[in-house]
Amino acid sequence: MQPIRDLKHNFSLPPPPSMAGSGDSYHQGNIRMTLEDPELWRSFHEIGTEMIITKPGRRMFPHCKISLSGLVPYAKYILLVDMVPEDSLRYKWNKDKWEVAGKAEPQPPYRTYLHPDSPAPGSHWMKQTVSFLKLKLTNNALDQHGHIILHSMHRYHPRFHIVQADDLYSVRWSVFQTFTFPETTFTAVTAYQNTKITKLKIDHNPFAKGFRDEGTNSKRRTNRSLADPERAPKKTNISKDSEHGSQRDLDDDAGRKELEVKCEPYSPWGAASDNHALRADSPLCSDPRDMYSSEQLVPGHNTYHPNRYQEYGKSPSPTSSVGSGSGCVSRSSFESRVPDVATVPDHDATSKPPVPEFAPAPCPPQPLTGQQDYTGVLNMAIAQAKPGIMGHHPLYTPYSTEQSLGQWNGPPSTQYPPPPPPPPHHHLPAEYSSQAVHHSYHHGNVGDWSQYPLFSYSCW
DNA sequence: TCCACTCACACATTTGAACAGT
DNA sequence: AACTGTTCAAATGTGTGAGTGG
Numbered sequence: 001m002q003p004i005r006d007l008k009h010n011f012s013l014p015p016p017p018s019m020a021g022s023g024d025s026y027h028q029g030n031i032r033m034t035l036e037d038p039e040l041w042r043s044f045h046e047i048g049t050e051m052i053i054t055k056p057g058r059r060m061f062p063h064c065k066i067s068l069s070g071l072v073p074y075a076k077y078i079l080l081v082d083m084v085p086e087d088s089l090r091y092k093w094n095k096d097k098w099e100v101a102g103k104a105e106p107q108p109p110y111r112t113y114l115h116p117d118s119p120a121p122g123s124h125w126m127k128q129t130v131s132f133l134k135l136k137l138t139n140n141a142l143d144q145h146g147h148i149i150l151h152s153m154h155r156y157h158p159r160f161h162i163v164q165a166d167d168l169y170s171v172r173w174s175v176f177q178t179f180t181f182p183e184t185t186f187t188a189v190t191a192y193q194n195t196k197i198t199k200l201k202i203d204h205n206p207f208a209k210g211f212r213d214e215g216t217n218s219k220r221r222t223n224r225s226l227a228d229p230e231r232a233p234k235k236t237n238i239s240k241d242s243e244h245g246s247q248r249d250l251d252d253d254a255g256r257k258e259l260e261v262k263c264e265p266y267s268p269w270g271a272a273s274d275n276h277a278l279r280a281d282s283p284l285c286s287d288p289r290d291m292y293s294s295e296q297l298v299p300g301h302n303t304y305h306p307n308r309y310q311e312y313g314k315s316p317s318p319t320s321s322v323g324s325g326s327g328c329v330s331r332s333s334f335e336s337r338v339p340d341v342a343t344v345p346d347h348d349a350t351s352k353p354p355v356p357e358f359a360p361a362p363c364p365p366q367p368l369t370g371q372q373d374y375t376g377v378l379n380m381a382i383a384q385a386k387p388g389i390m391g392h393h394p395l396y397t398p399y400s401t402e403q404s405l406g407q408w409n410g411p412p413s414t415q416y417p418p419p420p421p422p423p424p425h426h427h428l429p430a431e432y433s434s435q436a437v438h439h440s441y442h443h444g445n446v447g448d449w450s451q452y453p454l455f456s457y458s459c460w
Numbered sequence: 461t462c463c464a465c466t467c468a469c470a471c472a473t474t475t476g477a478a479c480a481g482t
Numbered sequence: 483a484a485c486t487g488t489t490c491a492a493a494t495g496t497g498t499g500a501g502t503g504g
Binding site: 208210 | 497
């Protein structure tokens with residue numbers, strides 16, 4: 001069993017070399033995205049964030065909330081979120097840390113969450129924080145609600161995309177700016193594994209107030225005590241009226257667990273704690289922000305989306321946010337210093353590697369079938385999104401999948417080059433970038449860009 | 461036997477309709 | 483008639499614990 005920490009040291013790698021982007025006066029560059037509640041995210045991240053996934057769909061907590069600046073106030077933008085696998089591994093929780101449990105499951109249908117306000121002018125996005133509160137995660141591969149489908153016991157991180165476009169159809173000719181925040185990495189689970197995560201969730205999620213120790217739910221606390229597998233055997237007839245004893249047990253147990261936790265620097269990702277190691281070893285360790293800035297340079301395995309977009313390799317510019325003091329950061333932000341890029345189809349093939357017209361589905365480790373899950377998802381997004389989001393283009397419904405899929409899916413995958421094999425876990429591809437501009441400058445029909453997993457829109 | 465997963469449950473928050481008052 | 487504020491029930495979001503199945 002391979003300790004997780006062995007897989008994570010790439011966080012300390014230097015940023016990819018900066019690449020010059022093409023200037024374009026149409027875009028007003030320097031888009032900056034800031035993650036809200038970074039402290040909360042960080043507190044989870046340090047323990048090892050877990051997100052519950054259920055069949056009907058479960059919200060994230062903490063939920064993704066960002067703020068934006070640097071947009072053109074009058075230009076319309078679309079905001080998207082998708083979930084990127086951190087690696088091609090499956091994990092399991094063993095006692096007090098995560099361990100590799102084998103190769104990842106075949107990638108479920110890839111979906112992207114479209115912010116319900118999309119499209120909206122830059123002024124709209126910038127005037128307030130943008131919340132993805134209603135984004136839901138599910139493990140139901142047949143989900144018809146447009147939730148993002150993930151595998152349990154796999155690691156992901158959310159990826160935010162800003163697209164300057166008037167509607168979904170023009171997205172594919174538009175420039176993508178992509179942002180990730182390493183502290184938002186999480187493990188999808190069907191039940192919490194790490195009790196510290198559970199406690200954090202209960203402490204911070206208002207819906208879980210009833211489970212707080214200081215809460216008013218004495219009955220629940222009693223039940224919790226009674227049912228504590230470590231204190232009370234399952235299915236034994238413990239008298240339910242022993243509230244005092246139960247409470248004492250609960251407190252006692254909590255204290256004991258706390259002691260256990262304190263016995264060693266806690267890290268669910270291996271005893272040596274890559275986080276700690278990072279802090280200790282990295283020259284950036286003196287400032288948490290710097291640490292995260294470093295992480296943001298290597299947010300995820302681009303390999304999973306080998307043909308999704310062009311990585312321009314601009315050095316992301318993590319910027320200290322307002323109020324960031326010595327080691328105390330209120331927000332984590334990322335500023336795009338990408339030169340402005342035209343939003344028209346980009347033909348400057350010389351400035352970037354060629355992108356296959358019909359990219360294979362982007363999710364290793366196994367090649368996908370080429371079938372993207374658009375059925376019942378896209379049309380839901382249409383139903384939910386603002387009128388006009390699809391412009392005058394025809395709508396596709398799940399009841400006409402024959403046509404729509406035929407149109408939305410690209411040609412047979414035999415046309416495409418095979419996806420590159422997943423990289424070794426320790427390898428950090430040079431093209432990794434936490435933020436990039438993507439040109440979807442295809443010239444084919446809608447089916448072309450439907451190859452992008454990004455365009456399985458959901459909006460709930 | 462282990463473990464990932466599902467389900468029903470109790471509790472808290474959110475939402476929105478209905479109503480009253482201005 | 484329009485607006486605002488209050489109340490309340492329903493809907494929704496939580497983690498828990500028991501049970502199931504591979």
